[in-house]
Every structure is written in C-alpha cells, then in structure tokens.
Amino acid sequence: MPFLKKVKDFLDLKSAAMELKPERENEIIEKVAQFVSKMGMEWPVYFWGQSYVPISTIVADTTLLGLAPLLEMIGIPGFQFVKFLEKKDNLKRLLNRIDELREQRESKG
Numbered sequence: 001m002p003f004l005k006k007v008k009d010f011l012d013l014k015s016a017a018m019e020l021k022p023e024r025e026n027e028i029i030e031k032v033a034q035f036v037s038k039m040g041m042e043w044p045v046y047f048w049g050q051s052y053v054p055i056s057t058i059v060a061d062t063t064l065l066g067l068a069p070l071l072e073m074i075g076i077p078g079f080q081f082v083k084f085l086e087k088k089d090n091l092k093r094l095l096n097r098i099d100e101l102r103e104q105r106e107s108k109g
Contacts, residue, residue: 020083025093028084033097042102049095053088060085 020028036045052059064082071078084090 020080025084025090029094029097032094033101036098037101037105042098046095046098049091053091056088056091057086
C-alpha cells in the first residue's frame with residue numbers, strides 16, 4: 001500500500017482534476033510571457049500560439065496530459081499547465097501579454 005500512495009503523491013492526481021484559480025492563471029501567464037520576452041521569441045511564439053488556439057483543448061487533453069507526469073519529474077507543474085491550456089481564453093490572454101511585452105521592448109529600443 002505505501003507504494004501506491006507514493007505513486008499517487010508523485011502524480012498528484014488530485015490536482016489534475018482541480019480547476020486553476022484565476023490568480024494562478026495570471027501567475028502562469030506572467031511567468032511564461034516574461035520568459036518568452038526575455039528570450040526575444042515573441043514573434044515565433046505569437047504565431048505558433050495563434051495557430052494553436054482553435055485546437056488547444058484537444059491537444060492539451062490528448063498530448064500534454066500524457067507528458068504531464070514527465071514534466072512533474074523535472075519540476076514543471078505539468079498538470080497545471082494542461083489545465084491552463086484547456087481554456088482557450090487563457091492562451092489568448094497569454095498571447096496578448098506576450099504582444100504587450102514585445103511592444104514595450106520595441107518602444108524602448
């Protein structure tokens with residue numbers, strides 16, 4: 001029985017079924033947008049993201065859900081990212097934030 005508990009704790013199956021709080025969604029948006037902006041990858045991410053919006057729910061459930069435990073093993077909250085990407089509005093908000101940061105960076109430079 002202890003082995004099953006360890007597996008359950010490792011996969012954190014409870015968080016896979018939970019909804020993310022709006023504060024956590026905003027935190028993910030800001031972290032990802034800042035990282036993308038810091039790397040100077042706004043345009044590629046923006047164009048890729050725009051093509052991803054219509055199918056984000058399907059891809060999050062079929063592809064990313066399978067990768068979530070692997071992401072968890074390397075310290076990335078994979079189940080939270082899957083939940084985040086299931087909502088098309090979250091992805092649109094992320095892309096808007098990335099675009100805002102790009103405009104700010106270009107106006108300074």
